[in-house]
Amino acid sequence: MLKIAVCDDEKYYIEKIEDLLGSYFEDKGITYEVDTYESGISLVEQGEDILEYDVIFLDVNMKELDGIETAKKIRTYSQDVVLVFVTAYLTYSPEGYKVNAIRYLLKDNDGIERAMVECLDTIVSQVDFKEIKQIFEFQEGKKELILDNIIYIESNLHKLIFYVDYNKLVKYYMYKKLDAIEEKIKLNTFCRIHKSYLVNLKYVEDLQRYNVTLTNGQILNVAKARYKEVLNKYILFKGIV
């Protein structure tokens, strides 16, 4: 069941969004629950309960605590909850980009319905994607990992080290060939930048000739022969809206 929150200081829009959500989910036969809030503050007051929500719709231009600030506070609790900004106009707010909202819906009467459908389609597929799990047999035992949390996998003489992000870095070890693991994790977001490295593009901050810099500052080498292919994959990944 999908838990959704809608936060807007104009009642008209709260109702409008509820209607749109209703028609979408009933159409798809997905069960959902909507909570509404008439100000950013009342939403943030929920504290840790915010983690229960899968999706939060935020009006950017609210009077007391505007949407961006609300979003920042929400992000301190959870990096994973999907945020959708609903706004009368789309401004550049640098903070807005950092909170990583999946969509900006413009309060444009004509287009908002179709935009909402597209938005919900994307959210539903993303939520599925973020939960792709696989079971790996490590030296530490059998573990089920969410693939999206793997930062990179290093191969050192047939010994593989999995670097996983659980809000702190965790390492797992196994004896296998990196080729086999690459075959097992068949995701476009993983890229074999080097014979010894399989990297999750989500954690790549920059790509140069011939290395990548990860979000944690680490630098890994990219094989010259693979550079062109890595660049292509990186560009495609970055271009995803």
Added chain:
Amino acid sequence: MMFLYIFGIFLIILEVSCCKIFIGTFAKKKNLKTGYRFFLLIFLISVNYVIAILCAGNILIKQIYLVTITSIVMWLLFELKYFKLLTLVLSYQGCNLLIDYVTVIVLCRCFPNITIEGLESPLMSSLVSAIGKILLFCLVLLVKKNLGTDSNDVLTDVEWLRFTFFPAFTVIVIIAFIANFELLHKSQQVDILLCIALGLLFMNIVVFYLINDILRRELQIRKDKFFKERVKNETKMYRSISENYNNQRKRAHEYKNHISCIIALLQNKRYDELNQYLNKIDNEIRADIDLVDTNHVIANAVINTKYREAQEKGIIFILKVNDLSNLRLLDEDLVVILSNLLNNAIEACEKCENKVIKFKFVQEKSNVIISVTNTMKSLPILMNGRLQSTKSYETESHGIGIENIINTVDKYGGAFVIKPQQKSFSFTILIPNQ
């Protein structure tokens, strides 16, 4: 007989020119006056000729003198350390001798009536030398094409293949001469033969440079076309900005009038009229007010114009933008990339049922990302790495749109990926920040 000497001089001129082209592939020319450069080359040619005559018997001494003098003159002409030049000249001379040697061996093997002794007569050795020079010319041009960084030679691989008909034919003709004209009775016949051979050699060089010049001119014409397209786009954009600005000012003035009107209608309880009135101005306002602000005037202008256009055509326009005020791109380049990308996307999208365009334009820590994905009806065709237009009219101007984008992206050291899929098309550009 006199003719043999002229022929010989010409062969040496050809040799020296090939050497110059060869070295030119790897080194930069020094900034010298044309007169001085000409003088050095003439000097080199004459010295080579003298060495050739004086050391006719002793091959080793001849080579040592040749290589020394050539490398010194080349060192005066090019910007390169002497030792590197010496290496280049040695490799060049090595190729030269190798080609001559191989030519002789191949001729003797393939044609039983040609013998090494037969080839030692001045006429025959000149002809063999001519074959060697043609092959050397082709080799040097090939090296220049594949290893050179100068884009002055614009022949593509296919065009090069067609050009090679000329040297190939020349070589065959000269071989035919050698195989069949061993015994010539009159010196006149010798002269005529040499004349023909000389003419053929000349022709090869002239043809090559002729093709080169023609193609270069064509390249210039295309560059001009690109330029015109860009200017057209930019002008359209500026006009749109100025119209928009004027409209927004008008709206501000009309606001007061609208409010008075609304109050009047409300006070008179003419609710139906009020409803109609409000709908009318709502539509008008929506048509003008900018919905997107990226903190960059030009980006705003283009994006808002295209957003409105998309709305009018019933296309869902999904945007992801952030603060673009520190963009490295120049205004005119930005206009080229954005207008072409979005124009193509809107045009392709119009034809299908589910019209969606996803547009991302963000400035990140290390890169600028511009990406457009649109739904479309038919699969675009990629031929020769260039997109074929699915448009039925004016095919040329649309191909140029995408090439303009590619050229602009290259200018900033960026990279791009085009991904045509079943029902959608995406064009992603990454431009590094430094």
